[in-house]
Amino acid sequence: MSGFVTLTAAGAIDATYRVGALRRGAFARADSYTREVSGKGVNVAAALAAGGADAVAVVVLGADDVRFARCGLTAPLLRIVEVPGATRVNTSIIDAEGITTKVNAPTPPLTTEAWEATVEMLRRELAARGASWLVISGSLPQLAGTADLIDLGIVRALAREVGARVALDTSGAALDAVLADPAGIDLLTPNAEELAAAVGRPLHTLGDVVAAAREIVARGVDTVLASLGADGLVAVTAERAVFARSGAPYVANTAGAGDAALAGFLLGLSRTPAASAAGADPLAVAAASAAEWGAHAVAHASTLVSGPPHGIRTRVETAPDLDRVLTPEGEA
Template identity: 85%
Template sequence: MSGIVTLTAAGAIDATYRIGALRRGTFTRADSYTREVSGKGVNVSAALAAGGADTAAVVVLGVDDVRFARCGLTAPLLRIVEVPGATRVNTSIIDADGATTKVNAPTPPLSAEAWDATIHTIRAELAARTAPWLVLSGSLPELAGTGRLVDLCAVRATAREHGARLAVDTSGAALDAVLADPAGIDLLTPNADELSAAVGRPLLTLGDVVTAAREIIARGVVTVLASLGADGLLAVTADRAVFARADAPYVANTAGAGDAALAGFLLGLTRAPAATAAGEDPLIVAAASAAEWGAHAVAHASTIVAGPPHGIRASVETAPDLVRALTPEGEA
């Protein structure tokens, strides 16, 4: 059985408040409040499941919140690694204009025993699947008492052991660690800011993004899926660049859009044999699917999408205008 296993080494509880207006330093009563188990890998698996894929979400959660996690909509997907205490809480505040203010709790360190248990759980899930994907999503914790991030070599070795293709969606110090030795990564999914930081220069046009992505590809990555926010996304390989963009019916919550886009891309790739047989280009199918799922996600009030996109169609360019300017930050 093929499938997609996601890893969230720093699980979270997502708390989402909807308010009329956010005014700094004042009391505000929320109009509504939701709470759900999250973390980027959980979000990806939820979208994959909504798209009909076989998926499991390996996630590290505090034991205080395991009962809550097992009662949620994503419970059947979760493969929980329990650690002492409570799970960190990430907070989104969404105002009446649809703007999202997000505050994420710091990532707690992980013991060596918990990391070993996490790798063991990944190994078990990959072993149950043929030619799977392993998706490493979200921030990485430090190994307790070392001041260093958990060892990614164990993740890569486990993927290789089971013939799994490896996708990585992370940022900050974890992304720096990945980029220091990215050989063997099949899919890397930075946003424009992360890609800019990786190459050490601003990215102002689509051409700038393609050039930066190919610098990463030259280090050993197969495909870079660059998220450009409201501008769309670019799927870049060593010799191709496909641009895709889709309009959301409305904007309810931008948190989780990148996770849904990654899920959409992987869902598109799972249709590659059928697409090829039908004379379609798998990279085009995957890029379009990513844009549609991303647009679908922003129309959801929560970070977990409940079903596949309907009525959203991406526009795709196989020869994008490389001099097209990106929208400046804050003007989307």
């Protein structure tokens, strides 16, 4: 099994409240409450570990929360870079209908010293594991005192030094910056809305998504794994497009589903030699694994998954119907 290192430059505490009803401006008493160390790279590492992979998560956390982090279920995976103060809190509120309302705290800036410490931690972990993948996930902070985001160029260079491929899952200005210079990015994982923004047009059909993903591939990205929400996902390369969709046993919490799907895709890719030897299609295996892990994740009450998926039915299409109309945003 391949080794994986994830980077979460803006770690978080995930707070999840379950309520009977959520009405704007009204008082609500939570039926339950959970709190866990998170951030997209932590979620990915936890899913990879649940799938049997050797994975660690380099994560920037506020010193106030380090003791809590070291007592949690993910503690063995964490490689913590401490910064002063508290860690930001991302809040999910899930009502009785299973609808998730999510509010993420602002991403705090990183000092030059903290970023240098993060890069050094990455250097050590990549070298120690001989990692085959570096996964950069979540928001990218600004460097304190500047308007610039942290520079991923040095991170990509670190990955190349050890022969690791790079997967990136980010959004907003960070995604725009990467798309302007995607050299060294092997896997990009936008959702349909982010992909539409990247190409500057709406995407109404699966064919629209594939065409948009191929524009990104043409800029130098090897594979685009596009999440389509309730419609499933599609893995796109210059030559191939593979669609996959899994049915979740039930929906408990949609937060973290994309992170689990990314982990599932990487786990599927790590089985490529065995899949090829057995005559299976490696990209189809990876896409199916991504869909299964995503469906598995939404059945979890927490953001983090525990154990691999079992008994989830998955449909895979290696020649998908490109005229298929996507479900409008906000509908299931």
